[in-house]
Amino acid sequence: MAIERTFLMVKPDGVKRQVVGDIIDRFERRGFVMRAAKLMNVPRELAEKHYEEHKEKPFFNELVDFITSGPVFAMVWEGENIIKLARVMMGATKPEEAQPGTIRGDYAVTISENVIHGSDSPSSAEREIKLWFNDELV
Ligand code: IDP
Secondary structure: OOEEEEEEEEOHHHHHOOOHHHHHHHHHHHOOEEEEEEEEOOOHHHHHHHOHHHOOOOOHHHHHHHHOOOOEEEEEEEEEOHHHHHHHHHOOOOHHHOOEOEHHHHHOOOOOOOOEEEOOOHHHHHHHHHHHHOOOOO
């Protein structure tokens, strides 16, 4: 299994609730390595590009409003099979399916304010790392 990189982001609700430290701790304890990170406000254009696959969905505007509503903590993480494993650690998108012990299962009760984003495939990871970090990677 190859070493992969993925894009993870603590969403505005997670930053507000001060769970950034816990989330970093979970990935470090698992043995993954942080390669880049920044606390930032998200320009609307970047939010729209990030979520462009959902452009036609009824919740698109709500989603972009939410992700631009306060600072996010954007990160690049590295490790073996991290793209899939990070998704498992995050928990399911639907709150009723997010298992206790996962990040969403421990912190989130709504589908819209669900604490964390993580790339869902190697192609998304590559696209999102470029979009959010350009050439700022270590
Ligand atoms: P993911 O974040 O688990 O990959 P996606 O289906 O890619 O889930 O959806 C992206 C984000 O859009 C979700 O994390 C969630 O915040 C939001 N979202 C998804 N479905 C809905 C919905 O039905 N209503 C409101 N927000 C939604």
